[in-house]
Amino acid sequence: MKVASFTIDHDRLERGIFVSRRDSVGNEVVTTFDIRIKKPNTEPCMDTAAIHTLEHLMAVYLRGNDRWADRTIYVGPMGCRTGMYVIFKGDLNSEDIVDVMKDTFKYIMDFEGEIPATTSKECGNYLDHNLEYAKWECAKFYNEILMDIKKENLNYPD
Ligand SMILES: [Zn+2]
Numbered sequence: 001m002k003v004a005s006f007t008i009d010h011d012r013l014e015r016g017i018f019v020s021r022r023d024s025v026g027n028e029v030v031t032t033f034d035i036r037i038k039k040p041n042t043e044p045c046m047d048t049a050a051i052h053t054l055e056h057l058m059a060v061y062l063r064g065n066d067r068w069a070d071r072t073i074y075v076g077p078m079g080c081r082t083g084m085y086v087i088f089k090g091d092l093n094s095e096d097i098v099d100v101m102k103d104t105f106k107y108i109m110d111f112e113g114e115i116p117a118t119t120s121k122e123c124g125n126y127l128d129h130n131l132e133y134a135k136w137e138c139a140k141f142y143n144e145i146l147m148d149i150k151k152e153n154l155n156y157p158d
Helices: 048-063 094-109 132-145
Strands: 015-027 028-036 072-077 082-088
Touching: 015 094, 028 094, 048 072, 048 082, 048 094, 048 132, 094 132
Parallel strands: none
Antiparallel strands: 015 028, 028 082, 072 082
C-alpha cells in the first residue's frame, strides 16, 4: 500500500502550510492540508496536552468562521505531533488558506477563558489540556512562519 504522505522527505520538510492531497468525492474536490507546526525530527514535537487544546480551538474557530465554516470538513492532530491535518471542501492551494490560518493561529494565541468542549461528556480525555502551552506553540508558528511565509513553507520539497 502506498500512502502519499509517507513518501514526503520529512528530513527536508520545513514548517508551513502544504497540500497533502486532493480527493474527488462525487462531483466535489476536497483538499487535505498539512499544517506543519514543528520541523520533523529536528525539534521536539508538540506536547500532547498542547496539541489537544490546539485541536479544540482550531475546530471551534474554523467552524465559526463566516467564510470557512461550510468548507471545513475535518480538523485533527497528526500522530507524530508535529502538525495538524485540516480538510477543506474545494480544490485549493496553500496560498488560498494563508489568511485563514493566520486568523486561526492569532485567535488561539490570544485566546482567554475556558477551553471549549472540555467536560467529560464532550471530550475523550478532558483533563489532558494545556492552554498556555497551546498558545505558546501558536505564537511561535505565527511569528516565525506565518507572518512572513516563504515558498519553502508552502510547497513540499521536490
Ligand atoms: Zn478533546
